Amino acid sequence: MTETRDNSWFVRAPASSANLGAGFDVLGMALDLYADCGLGQAPADAQQIDAHHPGRIAFEALGGTGPMWMRCNIPMGRGLGFSGAARVSAAALAAVQTAGADGIVDRGDEILAYTAQLEGHGDNVAASLHGGVTGFVQGEFVSMPIGPTMAAANFVAWVPDVTTSTDKSREALSSTVDRADAVHNIGRAIQFVMAFVDDDPSLLASGAADRLHQSVRLPGVHGAEEALVAGIAAGAWAGWLSGSGPTVGFMCPPSAVESVAAALPAGGHTKLLSIDTVGCRLEP
Numbered sequence: 001m002t003e004t005r006d007n008s009w010f011v012r013a014p015a016s017s018a019n020l021g022a023g024f025d026v027l028g029m030a031l032d033l034y035a036d037c038g039l040g041q042a043p044a045d046a047q048q049i050d051a052h053h054p055g056r057i058a059f060e061a062l063g064g065t066g067p068m069w070m071r072c073n074i075p076m077g078r079g080l081g082f083s084g085a086a087r088v089s090a091a092a093l094a095a096v097q098t099a100g101a102d103g104i105v106d107r108g109d110e111i112l113a114y115t116a117q118l119e120g121h122g123d124n125v126a127a128s129l130h131g132g133v134t135g136f137v138q139g140e141f142v143s144m145p146i147g148p149t150m151a152a153a154n155f156v157a158w159v160p161d162v163t164t165s166t167d168k169s170r171e172a173l174s175s176t177v178d179r180a181d182a183v184h185n186i187g188r189a190i191q192f193v194m195a196f197v198d199d200d201p202s203l204l205a206s207g208a209a210d211r212l213h214q215s216v217r218l219p220g221v222h223g224a225e226e227a228l229v230a231g232i233a234a235g236a237w238a239g240w241l242s243g244s245g246p247t248v249g250f251m252c253p254p255s256a257v258e259s260v261a262a263a264l265p266a267g268g269h270t271k272l273l274s275i276d277t278v279g280c281r282l283e284p
Helices: 054-061 082-099 108-119 123-130 166-171 179-197 201-207 214-220 224-233 254-263
Strands: 010-018 027-039 068-072 133-137 140-143 154-160 238-241 248-252 268-274 281-283
Touching (some): 010 082, 027 054, 027 082, 027 179, 068 082, 082 123, 108 123, 123 133, 123 140, 154 224, 179 201, 214 238, 248 254, 254 268
Antiparallel strands (some): 010 281, 027 068, 027 133, 154 268
């Protein structure tokens, strides 16, 4: 991995939907939009990134040196894990540069710990690094098994025409939690996890019933409550505010994707996505 200037290889990290259902700050899902990072001069479809870019900061922190570029189709400020994927991809690039082709695996714990520290939470970066559906608690992550029904499901994202600041959105949340709400979310998050473990999508709707953040954030996004109701009525198994918003995401059987997308309101566009089960990797 010493030849770094021909742009023949790069590191890819997927987008994410975090705060899955009732799993606030814990559960995340990798999605098939990507942040790609490489060394040297940028290809025609990429951009050179400067010292202030979140990816560059992560790259240098893990020992990366020299010019680097990024190519990304994850919308920024929309709750689909742009900053997390950018940081994971760039940190992994540094790991490959310093430790060779196995650097992403060999330095994986370091990548996860540092990017979670930068983000202030690890649910999104754990998904971008490891792929699939993950849980992140106090620095530790777990990967959920995904059965064939859930693996074949689609994620329909209703992406509003406005952006959201995660930091400002967090400021609106209460610093304390009512015991009944905490117990509710613990139970519902378990149901959400079991939907994947048992390959049973009927558990998703109850598992997505959050009481910790969604009721505060959702009304602040014009059309989001309407979108959530419409998507469920059109056949989605479940829906939730993705990350801190403003995107609303839906898990759907393939047969319902078109009806769900058609039911969503104006003021946003839809993205038809799937779960990325690979996570961060070296390409090609």
